[in-house]
Amino acid sequence: MILDCVLSGIFNFLVAALNIEGDKIALHYGSEEMLAPQDRDQ
Structure with missing residues (x-):
């Protein structure tokens, strides 16, 4: 579960x-x- 939180945080x-x-x-x-x-007009 902690790993999922870390991975989702890194992904975000x-x-x-x-x-x-x-x-x-x-x-x-x-x-x-x-x-x-504008450059072309000049």
């Missing part, structure tokens, strides 16, 4: 970390896509 931590990294990547590429047309 990894999922949260992946979600945060995913958001950072999405924001990074999203901002690049938004800036690209």
Whole structure:
């Protein structure tokens, strides 16, 4: 039972970390896509 709690805690931590990294990547590429047309116009 204790092992299950530890494993679920580690799993939840990894999922949260992946979600945060995913958001950072999405924001990074999203901002690049938004800036690209402006750079082309200039």
